[in-house]
Amino acid sequence: MDRRTFVKGIVSGGVIMAVPGLTGCAGRGSKVPRIANTNPSRALVAWYSQTGHTARIGRVIADAWRKAGLVVDARDYRDIQPSAVTGYDLIAVGTPVFYMNVPDNLRDWLAALPPLDGVAAASFVTFGGHGDGQEYTCARLLSLLADKGAAPVGSGMSGNMSTFAPTWSSGNSARTLKYRHLPDQDTFRLAAGFADRMLAAVRRGETVNPSGLFGFQAIGAALPQVALTKLAMSDHHIDLKTCIRCELCVEKCPTDSIALGAGTVDGRTCLACFGCVNNCPTGAMRMRFAGHDVWGFSELLKRNDIKIQEPTV
16 A cells, blocks of 8 residues: 555545554564463553543543453553553553654653563554654554563554644644544544454454554654754743633643743743643743744634534444
């Protein structure tokens, strides 16, 4: 399957969930740890989510596993101490595609986990629009789990609206609004199916080889995209007159770069994730990008009367 065909499938279906053997995410292999427990009873679903897309998929996966009889803990990874990730038979970790890769903050959390000797593990990623780098990211995330000794069972990818604020702030709203219907209930139904397939693979004792992709995606992931993006960013601060002290920006910042009282953002540690701008309810978080005032995802939804669908499956 070439990239054009693959992307066309993503656009038309809203989501493609990768199962063992699907080209582009993970293939069957034997050079990985064996699953320690093929009759899992306790699972963890952890995610990194800035605007809610990845969290929704994580909740669907957790709900599917609960319906299958598992005891499931599910929350944002920032609410989970790495040392507490013990006693699980099955783990799923999710992230948005971050500049064609797994974000550094989530990598640091994964690196701090205790050994996951034989714990069955799945990864899932969300991407905006037609996507870019989602195949590499899902394979990379699964590989990071395998590096901790987990037994990889598969990866999944889910499409939604882009949350890259400079796109619409620069006058390209149509590019984002083309996908205003995503995620939809089909997205969540397919995510639940992915969870069921991952659990079935565990019970069969089937693992996959999370070999990373090469070619343009790996090259793109290796480029200093965050640094290049930050070169176009300026005047990043909080307008204290508009700020209502809700602290959402502080909560969403993965690197503790925001000093709310002073109204400042540390540009040295900022990852250019745009979570602060996207979640600010009043527009108090200010930023310019390539000469344009940046406004966030929550404002985009308001201006276009969009309500993101929640899972009902």
